[in-house]
Structure formats: C-alpha cells, structure tokens
Amino acid sequence: MNLEFSDTEKEFQKDVQSWLSDNVPADIQEKTQNGEMLDKTLQQKWEQILGSKGWLATTWPKQYGGPGWNATQRYIFDVERAKAGAPGTSPFGVSMVGPVIFNFANQEQKDRWLPGIVSGDTLWCQGYSEPNAGSDLASLKTSAKKEGDEYIVNGQKIWTTQAHWADMIFCLVRTDSTVKKQQGISFLLIDMNTPGIEVRAIHSIDGHHHLNEVYFNDVRVPVENLVGQEGMGWTIAKFLLTHERTTIAGVADTKQEIERLKHALKNTRSGSGVRWDDPQARRRVAELEIDLMALEYTNFRTVASTDNGNPLGPESSGLKIKGTELQQQVSQAIVELGGPLSLAWDNKEAIGNMEFNKATRRYNFLRACTIYGGTNEIQKNVIAKMLLGL
Numbered sequence: 001m002n003l004e005f006s007d008t009e010k011e012f013q014k015d016v017q018s019w020l021s022d023n024v025p026a027d028i029q030e031k032t033q034n035g036e037m038l039d040k041t042l043q044q045k046w047e048q049i050l051g052s053k054g055w056l057a058t059t060w061p062k063q064y065g066g067p068g069w070n071a072t073q074r075y076i077f078d079v080e081r082a083k084a085g086a087p088g089t090s091p092f093g094v095s096m097v098g099p100v101i102f103n104f105a106n107q108e109q110k111d112r113w114l115p116g117i118v119s120g121d122t123l124w125c126q127g128y129s130e131p132n133a134g135s136d137l138a139s140l141k142t143s144a145k146k147e148g149d150e151y152i153v154n155g156q157k158i159w160t161t162q163a164h165w166a167d168m169i170f171c172l173v174r175t176d177s178t179v180k181k182q183q184g185i186s187f188l189l190i191d192m193n194t195p196g197i198e199v200r201a202i203h204s205i206d207g208h209h210h211l212n213e214v215y216f217n218d219v220r221v222p223v224e225n226l227v228g229q230e231g232m233g234w235t236i237a238k239f240l241l242t243h244e245r246t247t248i249a250g251v252a253d254t255k256q257e258i259e260r261l262k263h264a265l266k267n268t269r270s271g272s273g274v275r276w277d278d279p280q281a282r283r284r285v286a287e288l289e290i291d292l293m294a295l296e297y298t299n300f301r302t303v304a305s306t307d308n309g310n311p312l313g314p315e316s317s318g319l320k321i322k323g324t325e326l327q328q329q330v331s332q333a334i335v336e337l338g339g340p341l342s343l344a345w346d347n348k349e350a351i352g353n354m355e356f357n358k359a360t361r362r363y364n365f366l367r368a369c370t371i372y373g374g375t376n377e378i379q380k381n382v383i384a385k386m387l388l389g390l
Ligand SMILES: Cc1cc2nc3c(=O)[nH]c(=O)nc-3n(C[C@H](O)[C@H](O)[C@H](O)COP(=O)(O)OP(=O)(O)OC[C@H]3O[C@@H](n4cnc5c(N)ncnc54)[C@H](O)[C@@H]3O)c2cc1C
Pocket: 125, 126, 127, 128, 129, 131, 132, 133, 134, 135, 136, 158, 159, 160, 161, 162, 211, 368, 371, 372, 373, 374, 375, 376, 377, 378, 381
C-alpha cells in the first residue's frame, strides 16, 4: 500500500483547502472550534453550502448529484474539513437513506427524494430503535397495515436523533407478523408533518436535546412511500447499518481533538492545570496519537480496498469499535488533563481557555458512541460471525 498521496491527490487537497478557507462561515467555524453544538439553522446552512458546491453527498455517484470522488478523495476532504474547523454533516440523509434510495428505490422515488438530500434542503431522521428493539432490532413492533392505497402506522420509536429537526423519517415497520420476524419488516418513508406523529424530547447527559421519542397514532402513509417490496426491510436495514458504521469511526475529528488538546496544554495559564512541560501529559498525548495512527492506517487499508472495488465487510465493525473507543479515550484525557478547567462545563470566560470549555459535556455525550450505530458488543459478534465463523 502506497501511503503517499499522488500529485493529482495533492492538487485535489489544495483545491479543497482553498475552497474551505473561503466558504466556512465564521459563526459556524467559531462554534465548531469551541466544541459547541450547532443549532438546526446553522447545521442546515453549512449543509446547504456544501450542497450548492456539490460536496455534501460525498459518497454518491455523479448521476445522483455526488462529486464522484473515490475513497481517497473523500478521506482527504474529511481531514481538511475538520482541520478547517468545519462541522461534520448529519448522516441520516446523505450517508443512510440516500444510498438506500439509489440502490433499492424506483425511479419515481429517486426523482422525488434524492434532490432534497443532495442539496441539504430536506432533513431526515432514522426510525429504527424501539423501547424493546435495539440490538434485537428484528423484534420491532411498529406496525404498518395496508388500507387501500395507504399504510396505517401505529407504534413508537425511541432515541431518534434530530427527529425534532427532521422533515422526513425513514422507518422500519412491521407489515407482516405471521412470518419469521426478519421477513415481516418493511422500509417506509414518512413525512414528519403527517397528522398522528408526536415527537417528545429526551434530554441527554450532556445537557442537550439531540434525542427523541416518536409516536405514531394512525398515521396515514401513501403506499408509494414504501421502498422496495414489502418484507424487504431487513435486507435494506443491514445494507444501511454497514454504511452507518464507517462514518462513526470519526478519524478526522479525533485527529482535530488531539490537536486541540495539545494546543490547550501549551497555552494553559500557569497554576490552572497540567501543562505541556509535564512529561506525564506529553506521554498521555503520545499514546493517543499512536492509537490514532493505528486506526488511521486501518482506515487507509479499508479506503484502498473499497477503491479497488471490494465491498465493505466486517472492517466497518472494527473501525466502529476502535474509532469510538478512541473518541472516548481522547475526551477522557481532555477532561482529566484539563482538571478544574474542565469543570467549568460551559463558561469559557471563566477559564480563558476555549479547548477545555465544554470538555465535560463532550465527555458525557461520547459515553453514547459505543452504543449508537449498533453497540460495540454487537460489532464484536458481527466480527466473530463473519471472520471466525462463530
Ligand atoms: C446518542 C444515541 C443516538 C441514537 N440515535 C438513534 C437514531 O437516530 N435512530 C435509531 O433508530 N436509534 C438510535 N439510537 C439507538 C441505538 O441504535 C440503540 O441504543 C442501540 O442499538 C442499542 O439498543 P438498546 O439501547 O435497546 O440496548 P440493548 O439492545 O437493550 O442493549 C443493552 C446492552 O446489552 C448488550 N447486548 C444486547 N444484545 C447483546 C448480544 N446479543 N450480545 C452481546 N451483548 C448484547 C448491548 O451491547 C448493551 O450493552 C441511538 C442511541 C444513542 C445512545
């Protein structure tokens, strides 16, 4: 494997750097660099800027409005994006339902839904998990009963990230309860403004509202919103989850977090915490950088393999496990090395050091990253099954 970028790739890297330096709005950059969450308006503003350049749906083929980049170009873009202080994008439209639509939907559905995703105008959320169906997703109970040219949907989803922002939800629903549980599931696209949908907030331990419960009470959904055939939902769900896991590894953003930590340690006021001249602090950072480098090389191998036309397999589970563990370790190191500075929670004036501001919020939020996208225990089961045949 050649780890050097080619001349063409270096040229591409320069174009990306130059476009980012001209196009990341200052308010978005400042918030991202301060570790703040963007609200819906700013998040969508950034996604629409990328959309108008044709750089939002980076994995999509050109025919559907993607840039037609290979995996190396996507990797370069992601690293430069994080370095430029630009936020990541919401995965639900571009990384999840978009690829489902262009792989499984009919032409009419592609024409109807893809343009809004690729432009950043339509926001989506993912309705998979239910109170008694998380890891055991196939036990889901939300039902969709066909009545004429509509499905009548009843049930409840939970942990639905950004449901309070979304225009659309893609849902796994039960259309048949008389067959093996995996075979009775279908994939339905539902307009969040349909009467009978209620969204209730769940406030998470970081103090923010990302998560929701979504209730469906006799929600009428046109049959033309079914993707694929009835009973195909499980096949689509598995396809989508593999896509979800690769984006969760977060190499580019973790790299940036470590840079922020180093910057913070070099600039911390004396007497207010651990500093860069403490060998224990430098050793801790070095260990994180070594782990990150190992993850990055594994990611490179996956990139090279997909560029050679190989499908993604259990590697996506491995990347998810290592990537999320590292995100947690980095956030823990930031809190511990920041010491009392990290306790400020959300007060950069008090601590005079923006890198440690919100460190504890982020630490708290990232406890969830080994759970979402399929828990790390489940990823280990996937690896055991696919690699070891257990
Ligand atoms: C921040 C956050 C955002 C999320 N966003 C979304 C979203 O937008 N849309 C959506 O649909 N869902 C979302 N989820 C839900 C997420 O996918 C589930 O939480 C996850 O799949 C685990 O399901 P569960 O919570 O029901 O836990 P359970 O499945 O009940 O698991 C509990 C524990 O048991 C372990 N366990 C379960 N089964 C096994 C097994 N077979 N082998 C070994 N260990 C096992 C698990 O690893 C876990 O530690 C989100 C979750 C979080 C925390």
